[in-house]
Amino acid sequence: MRATGGELGWLTWPLDQGEKPGWEVTQRTLNGSQFYTYSVCNVGEREQDNWLRTTFIQRRPAASRVFVELQFIVRDCNSFDATSLTCKETFNLFTSESDADVGTTFRKGQFKKVATIAPDEITSKNELRINTETRVVENLSRKGFYLAFQDIGACVALLSTRVYYKTCPATVKSLASFPETVAGGENQALREVSGVCVDNAVSEKLPRIYCTVDGEWVVPVGQCQCKPGYEEVKDACQECQPGFFKAVASGDKCELCPANTQRLSSGVLFCPCMDGFYRAPTDPSTGPCSGLPSAPRDLVATTTQLSAGKLLLTWSPPEDTGGRIDITYSIECQRCEGIVCQPCGEKIRYEPASTGLTDTKVSVSELDAHLNYTFIVEAHSGVSLFASQATPQAYRPPSTSALTTSLHYTDKCQFVHGKWDIHLQMDFIFSFRKRNSNSRQGPEDTYFSSSEQLKPLKTYVDPHTYEDPNVAVLKFATEIHPSHITKQKVIGAGEFGEVYRGILKVPARKEVAVAIKTLKPGYTEKQRQDFLSEASIMGQFSHQNIIRLEGVVTKFKHAMIVTEYMENGALDRYLKDHDGEFPSFQLVGMLRGIAAGMKYLSDMSYVHRDLAARNILVNNTLECKVSDFGLSRVLEDNPEGTYTTSGGKIPIRWTAPEAIAYRKFTSASDVWSFGIVMWEVMAFGERPYWDMSNHEVMKAINEAFRLPAPMDCPSTVYQLMLQCWLQDRSKRPRFGDIVNLLDKLLRSPDSLKTIADFDPRISIRLPSTSGSDGSPFRSVSEWLESIKMSQYSENFTCAGVVTMDHVLQMKNEDIKNIGVRLPGHLKRIAYSILGLKDQTSTLSVFAV
Template sequence: MDMKATGGELGWLTWPLDQGDKPGVSIVPPFYTYSVCNVAEREQDNWLRTTFIQRRPAASRVFVELQFIVRDCNSFDATSLTCKETFNLFTSESDADVGTTFRKGQFKKVATIAPDEITSKNELRINTETRVVENLSRKGFYLAFQDIGACVALLSLRVYYKTCPATVKSLASFPETVAGGENQALREVSGVCVENAVIEDLPRIYCTVDGEWVVPVGQCQCKPGYEDVKDTCQECKPGFFKAEAATDKCEPCPANTQRLDSGASSCPCMDGFYRAPTDPPTGPCSGFPSAPQDLIATTTQLSPGNLLLSWSPPEDTGGRSDITYSIECQRCEGTVCQPCGEKIRYEPASSGLTDTKVSVSELDAHLNYTFTVEAHSGVSVFASQAMPRANKPPSTSDDNLDVTTYTVLILEKNSVKINDLSPGTAYLFRVQALGSDGSPGGSSMEEQFETLLQGTEKNHITRASQMCCIFFYRKRNSHTRQGPEDTYFSSSEQLKPLKTYVDPHTYEDPNTAVMKFATEIHPSHITKQKVIGAGEFGEVYRGILKAPSRKEVAVAIKTLKPGYTEKQRQDFLSEASIMGQFSHQNIIRLEGVVTKFKHAMIVTEYMENGALDRYLRDHDGEFGSFQLVGMLRGIAAGMKYLSDMSYVHRDLAARNILVNNTLECKVSDFGLSRVLEDDPEGTYTTSGGKIPIRWTAPEAIAYRKFTSASDVWSFGIVMWEVMAFGERPYWDMSNHEVMKAINEAFRLPAPMDCPSAVYQLMLQCWLQDRSKRPRFGDIVSLLDKLLRSPESLKTIADFDPRVSIRLPSTSGSDGSPFRSVSEWLESIKMSQYSENFTCAGVVTMDQVLQMKNEDIKNIGVRLPGHLKRIAYSILGLKDQTSTLSVFAV
């Protein structure tokens, strides 16, 4: 609405019609203006109204930008007694253009407009001011300007609303969206996957009041055979593939696979190559291993009854590393051969061998033994269908097999004649003596011979492919094997004393602590994927860590926002110095830090289900007591580990417990934590700082003395949060009310359906005398007992709904009766069922009070926890004589 650009009147309405704002050029030539300057006249009330401005339906908030000039009152003579230096902005909504009809009563004031700079006689000062008009709801509106005695000229007026522009993020397209107003600071928008992408998690993003997109949630993934290229899904090039809908790029087809056309989701194996059943479909294909090499058999002087077979690995492994070996044995009498049977003993085993040797015992004398050693790999399962092989007798040659025939002869004389030897074959002989008591004596050196084609013997040998040994047989000696319990008790790791936590703040240079306790990661090994939250120091991302020689893992990445001070950087990295000292399955694991580059980062393991309190609220009523106690046991185990290291957390709460996809809980957030001082009290005293009142023990609030016992108190609150599915401790009580109630011996009541044994443990954690509270070791032991005896969880603690879920008895928070069903549902955090009640025709509180348990189920409330919350709330609204049995669930 730039009047200069328009070049003519805008058709705006002035009031009174015969005076007030007039188009002209009197004040600011050569600009076209609306101006008024009746400073010498009393009781000025001049109005200028725009034409009807139509509103886009979603634009409930518009911005009004004014360019104007106000004359300095001091520049007029003394007769200008009514001179003002401000004017007013008004607005009026309407569903239709009312033409020239003008009534001041229809307008409401938006703001008083005052200039930053006033125009004098000699110097022109143009002001620009912007005001916001909120909560517009009708089809259009008018703006009006009221002058009450100023000398003012309106140069231009711009009315606009803000939008978040159409965009593509995480392979999802989001439409242009009008920014929300104060009552909807973040407007959630759902996206649509781009072409050739599929939904992994419904993509959503938020439009801020300033027209900026923030916090993308969920994402689309390019479907198999496609990859993300600048927010589009493009086909994999020929010779490349992608097997799954994921963020990965297309990869070259692996070794021994067929290269297909573009858009391939897999690369099948070439003829003669295979994948093992356990191989990933994206991995290379491999062939069968060749035969083992250089198979030999020897006896030892210490164990003459044992035959030691050894060999070399196959020359060709088929491209695999999972090579194993198996031994087959046949014994032959004359021309008849049969399997050796179970009598023959193999040490360590006859199959699944990873070493290239095996000891064989329990052999009989005067028999020929044929041992066949075969190499196997993960693809050997396909050998029978790919390379069928006819059964062959042991004496026939097989290019794929090394065959050793071992003959045992027991002699009572000092000579022997060996008959029926194969012509052109090498043999090795050894003689072992046996004492009169059967004990083994010395043995001869191995002698090698080779038969001629005519069967005569020769004292030269060129290759020992078969062996004939003469020795006296001795029973296999047993030996003791170490049991698994021996390994446990003798393990040096188990016997090491538990290390003690070192406070990084004791280091003169905090960077030294970071270097000592945390691993430095190069930022090129980290890939950020999406924002999952915001911490005290900056945003938190989900991402991928791919370090050299390590498997790719999902991680959470804490970042330090730009413009930080050196102290903020040190405080940020101190948490890593703390976490780096811990190693326990119930403590969040530090992967490493980035400190040697501009943007500092802390990288931890990624916990898929996020914070415990939010997770429980989102799954209210979906878990039984056994599962909830299992979660608590994990938290207690982590806290026992910290306590054993002389470490106090100080901020133990469900919001600081993270949950992974197997529902394993891990303690995190060590921002408030400090080490125990080495004094008899074992306390840490601070001089200031924030304390989480609802979770903190009374002595820690009163004297700022924190111990493991105060952490036990906090653990009791966490137990209550878990059993109440994320309910806020002490509900809507103020911090002052909470402290007063605790000092007056009030304790949180048992949550709904809480086992009595669990609630009794909570009360033990909340004993006023900290020396009487259980230790974390005691808590872990008790929770273990409850989990081993699930029947102990069936006894439920007494429950009073009016206290236990903080339900108002008959009224809203201000003491007045609930005005609507939706207001009542909002008060008990069940607003999601408002539509269910409306659709069922339950629209008044009188109708609510008549509902029974079946009525609640019939309108669509199915989750047990939600059903009970609504039912108990109705009980609280009813007369005190109503019976609980009506609402039993």
């Protein structure tokens, strides 16, 4: 009333009080200030029942519990004369709920009592005492309510009535944003509230917190963490500054880029190596980069046992190790007659070995008399596989650092000053090596001509060659006790049973998240052996881009295969869910990881046979790993390196034509499949060849049709795809070549800026211009379904785009305005409309 300068319009009852009024507005002076009160003072009258009702108070839907704070004065009954025998010193508070304002209608029966209000201090004739009391009104559920005050014979002045509810204020805690929340009531002491991670933050579990009845936040659950490339700064996630990186989602700060890395961009997950520096496949992507080792020094040959044809070679370590400690050495022997040289052969013996040496000496024996020998000592490190990318120095071999020594050995013990007449030669033998490798090369074995592939460090063993498959499992996989495995939730279903996410906790090891493949009940012994054979295969691999086998459970009833857990699941589904969200540079980085994994398999003489984006798994740092070895087999030991099978299903869309036609699989056919994976990645999980049948795909391939470039695909990447799809398998690149090229593109991001030509009439398959029967689309929803954009049907309808004629009139801005925001989706719809506008020419393209 102080603010309005008048009455509040509260209702008094009874309406006609005659000479004995009930509640009425009075003006009082307190401390020199004028203020209004509602007061009543019929202390000398019997059976008083005077009511004062507020106006309608609307309730916020979530506020089921409100507080009523009263300021009032109650006169001491003893301050009246003896005639006031009916005087009271209390009054009552009532409430009544309603869904609408009932106006001046008043029925006492609709009100329920909240409390009897009694003063802590009463007012005498000479001293004014103001009381403040708060009462709670619980379990409100209708749109609003009234408060009412009942006088039963007291002398009361109501100074202030304050009605309020409590809320937990909007807040950000642990990078999770929580909205303002009304506090609960007596039936809900803690109200659970779900939050949302702030921009560029993620959480494995939904962030939650609890709001107490007093309006306080307690017990936050599910902490958000800044994404890779971001760090926490004042309740927000900001990009790592140039020169810093962060590889995983965590609460850590961005780290300074390690030694020999580029420090150009902001928001990076890792710092790429500077030119001339590399990371080994086993090095973490967050570690420093290393240079190539220089050549060994001071190579010296001395005799040990002349009669046995023995020689001791010693040398000094490289002057420059490239910053690595994993330096090893290898020895190669060439036997020369005149200008013709050839390998020394298996007769020559090396002690302790000819490769993998960590010491700087080796003993060579079984040398023949009267021949010239050339020994090449090479230094290797974990990054030597990248040597072909480095700038050649003089006649330095392309893949090693080496020193050579030539000597003439004779059993007549010719000495010069008491030692062998040994001529040290510091010129390297690059030209000789090149000529020699070409001499080994024939038209049918071009693909397998490199020494790296002819002599893999480790060769895959087919578990099917074991008479007892259980022996293969025990040889290549670690047995895990089932008590160390905890299943958490089903994440998929495999050929043999369900797949779970779980925890592996082995004594003395840190617990890790794992994927658990199970064998469904009722299996046959053959099904069990087939199930475990995949573990026998995986157990032979150790590479950061190959899914890691943790172990198996075979000695108990329920067999299991336990692998590392990949948080983002299959690559094809992950890309579909993030259509258009990644730049080409990041997609090429994913492809580089896949190619590195396939190079490792190829080097082990292993053919996958089912390489596809659905069989690539992605972890939370977007690292891609090859998985699913159900179809893969070992290369036979023959010149073509093929595997022939008499039956079985072949994934036509991903399989090379020679493998389809003759069921012959090689690493070259895996390269073809890798080209299809490249297309899937650059097209964000689009289905290869769209809705063409397998028969149509095979016919098109044989007629030289190749998948067109996806939208926004760099020209260099598309050209590599076309190289992978060459009809002549011997002309396709090797996986080592592919890794080298992708590394080159990643070191020079500008090489990805030129975009390959894109034809929407071909790149968006025929259904984007006509229905399934070849006729124009009958509805907008049918068209959207054909281009896999059905999720926008309601957007088109709400915007009034309800016919195909309306669709044809749309422009890019119109598509944005109806709510299509993802760049990939925007382009897909826009290009499809382009195809619709030229239906005749589209159909003619496919007719050709």
